[in-house]
Amino acid sequence: MILVDGQPQDRVSAQDRGLLYGDGLFETVRLVGRAAPLWPRHMRRLAHGCERLRLPMPDPALLWREALAAGEGMAQAVVRITLTRGTGARGYAMPATPHATRVVAAFPMPALDASAYRDGIRLHLCATRLAEQPALAGLKHLNRLEQVLARAEWDDPAVAEGLLCDARGRVVSAVSANLFAVVDGVPATPALDRCGVAGVARAEVLDALPRAQVRDLPLDECLRAGELFLTSSVRGILPVQAVGDNVYVPGPVARALQAHWAALGFPTEQA
Structure with missing residues (x-):
């Protein structure tokens, strides 16, 4: 309705x-x-x-x-x-x-693939870059043309999401989710004071992980991370299996947050 x-x-x-x-x-x-x-x-x-x-x-x-x-x-x-x-x-x-x-x-609610939660998803590294506009940064405003252009970059059904950077090569987010990287054992998520959407699932994860850092995340550092996962208010916690040729294994931080997500009252798709 x-x-x-x-x-x-x-x-x-x-x-x-x-x-x-x-x-x-x-x-x-x-x-x-x-x-x-x-x-x-x-x-x-x-x-x-x-x-x-x-x-x-x-x-x-x-x-x-x-x-x-x-x-x-x-x-x-x-x-x-x-x-x-x-x-x-x-x-x-x-x-x-x-x-x-x-x-x-x-x-x-769209059907969610249990294997995505168990094994992780593949990401396309987008050529589209997000423009900096601090006056709108963090807001979920109605202009989503950058995301529309980024999503048009791939049609491979094996690729579930895209990784977006700003014009300076800093990681911002996925096309329709926020991103966390575990770097040297410490969770980090990109700062969103110049562009990007501050998701509510991201906020929930930041409260659940008080040691998580909010900071600039250069692309090369992100790709070297030991663990990557996405957060979405609809899809929950999605481990990343690969970004292009960079391969990852779903790790303990994402697994703990999947359990946290279920404890909030969301169904456990990964079961």
Whole structure:
């Protein structure tokens, strides 16, 4: 089901600023029955994004009711909450009093391959580079054209994700997930103060691994890591098996975090 401003429909105005300028934010929430283990983190990130973009934050209780209504009847669902600045006069200037558009849509949870959690996944090293824009760094804003271009770089079904760097060759993330590397026994994840999306699963892992470092991660250092894994609010903890010709073995840090993920209330696909 798709709800637009609380009403069952699948259309927004052709003058909506989300469509015209990518002026808005979104959250992608995994719903398990009538529970969403990472919901508080999603709401905190949405509120933070609204503050930075000067958008009115919807009532989280309203969003929760709409998420449950949209996902009604699904054992598991992926709920996308999209918030735009709504319509306004032509041009880039923000409306003095924005009337946000709120879209809550639920889709059946895609099947997840147990072997990916057991053995890991292959990554393509993307030629597309992420541009630096500190004003938007960390936000899950609506403009995802860099990720669209990066995802178009491969069509091999054996490759599940892509590895993205910035223009200076520092690793940022996967195309649709965050990345952690275990370097000399210490987990590290790229700093996201210049570009990239600060995922809620990444935040959960950082709380679960207090010794993890948030820092610049040059590509050559990343590829030499003893262990690589991805974090995603929908897919959970995915070990990396290979990046191009660089091969890895799922390690103890990823295994411990898979157990942590299951303890949060998510099904254990790797079982």
